[in-house]
Amino acid sequence: MKRARGFKEITPLDAPNPVREFQGSSQSKKPSLLQPKEKILDEKNVEMGGQLKTDEVFPPIAIPPLKTSHHPSVPCSPVESDEMVDLNPFPYLYKSTYDFKFDTIKEKVLDDIKRSKNIVEQTGIQTPEKEGAYTTVILVGAEVNGQRWTPPHTWTELSNFVDNWLPQKVKKLWNDWGLSPYAVPFISESWINEHSYGSFTEGHHHQNSQISLSCYLNVPEDSGRLMIKDPMEIYNHSRPLNFDHTLSGKSWRYIGVDTNDVIFFPGFLEHQTERSQSNDKRYIMSININYVDYGAFAAMNNNILKPLWHPEQFG
Ligand SMILES: [Fe+2]
Numbered sequence: 001m002k003r004a005r006g007f008k009e010i011t012p013l014d015a016p017n018p019v020r021e022f023q024g025s026s027q028s029k030k031p032s033l034l035q036p037k038e039k040i041l042d043e044k045n046v047e048m049g050g051q052l053k054t055d056e057v058f059p060p061i062a063i064p065p066l067k068t069s070h071h072p073s074v075p076c077s078p079v080e081s082d083e084m085v086d087l088n089p090f091p092y093l094y095k096s097t098y099d100f101k102f103d104t105i106k107e108k109v110l111d112d113i114k115r116s117k118n119i120v121e122q123t124g125i126q127t128p129e130k131e132g133a134y135t136t137v138i139l140v141g142a143e144v145n146g147q148r149w150t151p152p153h154t155w156t157e158l159s160n161f162v163d164n165w166l167p168q169k170v171k172k173l174w175n176d177w178g179l180s181p182y183a184v185p186f187i188s189e190s191w192i193n194e195h196s197y198g199s200f201t202e203g204h205h206h207q208n209s210q211i212s213l214s215c216y217l218n219v220p221e222d223s224g225r226l227m228i229k230d231p232m233e234i235y236n237h238s239r240p241l242n243f244d245h246t247l248s249g250k251s252w253r254y255i256g257v258d259t260n261d262v263i264f265f266p267g268f269l270e271h272q273t274e275r276s277q278s279n280d281k282r283y284i285m286s287i288n289i290n291y292v293d294y295g296a297f298a299a300m301n302n303n304i305l306k307p308l309w310h311p312e313q314f315g
Pocket of ligand 1: 204205206271
C-alpha cells in the first residue's frame, strides 16, 4: 500500500492498528517493494475489522492490483459515434438537493441578515460580499442579546437536514476522497449570504474546511451562478495557453443553481458568485465541515503524544 512520504498514522489505543497489523509482529520482516511476488501478508494479519484486506493491497508501482473487483468503475455513459465525453475520474464537486422549506426559516434568516447589516454599517468590516450583498459569517462566535449566536445548522427547523441527510452525503465524499475514518468530521461553521440586484460575493476559499456546502435556500431567476476557479491553474502557468486565457476569465467555470440545490466542494477551491440580475433576493446557507484527528486526540489525552506547546503558550 502506498503512503505519502513522511506518512505517520496515530491510532487510538483501543482500536486496531492498521500499520502495526499490516507489518505483522515486531519480529516479522517488512514487505519489500522490490519483490512483487513475495507474499507480504498472511490472512490472519489482514482481517482486522474490515480495515485492510488482501484484495486492497496494491503491488509495487506500475504493476496492476492483484484484484480490483472491489473498486467501482467511474460512471461512463455510452458515447455516440465520434463524440467525446468528460469522464472526470477524480471528482471533487458534487451536487444534491434537499427541500429546505425556506419559508420556515425565512424570519430567522432575515433577523440575522439585519444584525449583520448593522455591524457592517457600524464598523465598516469588509467581507467578500460586495455591492449590497451581506453575510452572517461575521456573527460566528459573536454574542447576540447576551447569548452565543446560534448558527443556522443548529436551528431546529434544519435538524433533519443536519442529523440525517448530511452525514450520509459526507460519508460518501469521505469514502470517495479516501479520507481516514479516524478523521472525524464535524460542522465548524455555518452562515447565510444575501444577494440583492447587482451584488455578488467575490473570489474566496474556505480555508481549513475539508468539505464545504453551498445550500441554495432561495434562488430567484437570474440571481447569479456559482463560479469555480480551475484548481489546476498553477500548473497552467507552464502550458501554452492562449495569451488572453487568464485575463478573459477562462480559468473560471459557471454552474447554474436552483432553489434547494446543495453543492459540495473541498474548501481549498476558489469560488465566487456571479453578480445578481434579479430584483428578488437570493439566500444561500454555507456550511464548513472540518475534522478532529481522533488518533491524535486520544494519544494527547493519554499523554502519548506530547504537544510542543499548548495554545495559551503560543506567541
Ligand atoms: Fe464560499
